[in-house]
Amino acid sequence: MQPNEHYRDILKEHLEFRKIQNTRYSLRAFARDLEIAPSNLSEILRGKQGISPQKAIQIASTLKLNKQESEYFTNLVMAHDARSKKDRNIAQRNLEKIKIFSEKKQLQEDTFKLISDWYYYAILELITTSDFKSNHKWIAKTLGLTTLEVDEAFARLLRLKLIKKTGGQYISTGIQLDTTHGVPSLSIKKFCQQILNKAMKSITDQSVDERELSTLTVAIHSEDLPVLKKKIQEFRNEFDRLIAKKLENKKANKVYCLSMQFFNLMENKND
DNA sequence: CGAGAGCGTTCAGTACATAC
DNA sequence: GTATGTACTGAACGCTCTCG
Known part of the structure; x- marks a missing residue:
């Protein structure tokens, strides 16, 4: 029995993430x-070669995976590439244990992984x-995608x-996705970065009439941060309710994205 | 326009673990 | 003990891009 995921996909995901952060980042880097x-x-x-258990541990370490992720990664490698059948079977059994242990979390992560590209929500809308x-x-033409991506x-x-x-x-079935909240997974980071890139593109591609971009730079006290974050969430919910009310007697004819960022501008993040 | 740097990839060779 | 398979290395290739 093969594991559900291939460690190759994990590596590809990490490479892709780094490329988003730095467009000059390469396979060699x-x-x-x-x-x-x-x-x-x-x-x-390219699937022409495997990884030794020693290399798997080293890679997990350099990727700064947490204990559970590291264990999962090395067992994935072992299940595929261990020289002896005995080691492959042991790794496979370990993967089953890890899977049962974190089934709920894994399900949420897998779900978000599937929609970690910006256009899934855009298609739903x-x-x-x-x-x-x-x-x-x-x-594909409407959202600027390839037909393969749409398929x-x-x-x-x-x-x-x-x-x-x-x-x-x-x-639309109307089912709401329960994505993990507050989990700094690679999928969530990737989604946010893609949306920010879209926002940057809108600056040059869209007229002022079409978009609303505003910035407020302000000094705050860190103890007020939870209240301020709550206020942003409240505004978002209010905005959502307003749109729903406006669409009570008519159908939408555009898909827009509201993206709010409130972040620390100071390089030294310690108080 | 040429030089140089960096890219992704292939390939031959080596070392080593496993299977028989 | 030997044959076999494969992880890993390093050299080299053709390509693109940048810089002077």
Whole structure:
């Protein structure tokens, strides 16, 4: 029995994340950070080569995985690449144990991983608009995606039962996703970075009439931070309710994104 | 426009663990 | 003990990009 996930995908995800942070980041740079040869990494990612248990531990360490993630990663490697059948079986059994132990957390993480790209939410909203067409080419063009991305997205959304197809038309099931709150997972970070990139693009691509970008730079006291964060959440909820009220007697015809950032501008984050 | 740097990839060779 | 498979290394290739 094969593990559900391949360690190769974990490595690819980390590389992709670093590339988002730094567009000049490369496979070679990643290999340098992991302290392995670029040729080695290239072949690992292309599935032409495996990883030894020693390397797996070293990579988990350099990726700064926590104890559970590290254990999961090394067992994934062992389950695939251990030389002896005995070691592969042991690793496989360990993976089952880890899976049962963290089943709920894993489910939430897996769910968010599937929708960690910005366009999943955008597609779900686009479906509710008046001009929506259940045509992958039209959807791809509307959101600036490739048809392959749209194909994959709809396959996942159908699997997650977030949408259904009746009479050749996509319909939202209205099911809300319970994504992990406050968990600094790679998926959530990736989602936020993609949205920020979209916001940056809107500065040059969209007219002032189409968008609203505003910034407030302000000095605060750190003990007020929880109250201020709560206020932002309240505004977001109020904004959402207002939109819902406005759409009581008409259908939406645009998909917009409201993204708020409130963050520390000081390089030294210690008080 | 040429030089140099960096990129991803392939390939030959080596070392070592496992299977028989 | 030997054959086999494979992780790993380093050299090299062709390509792109940047800089002077």
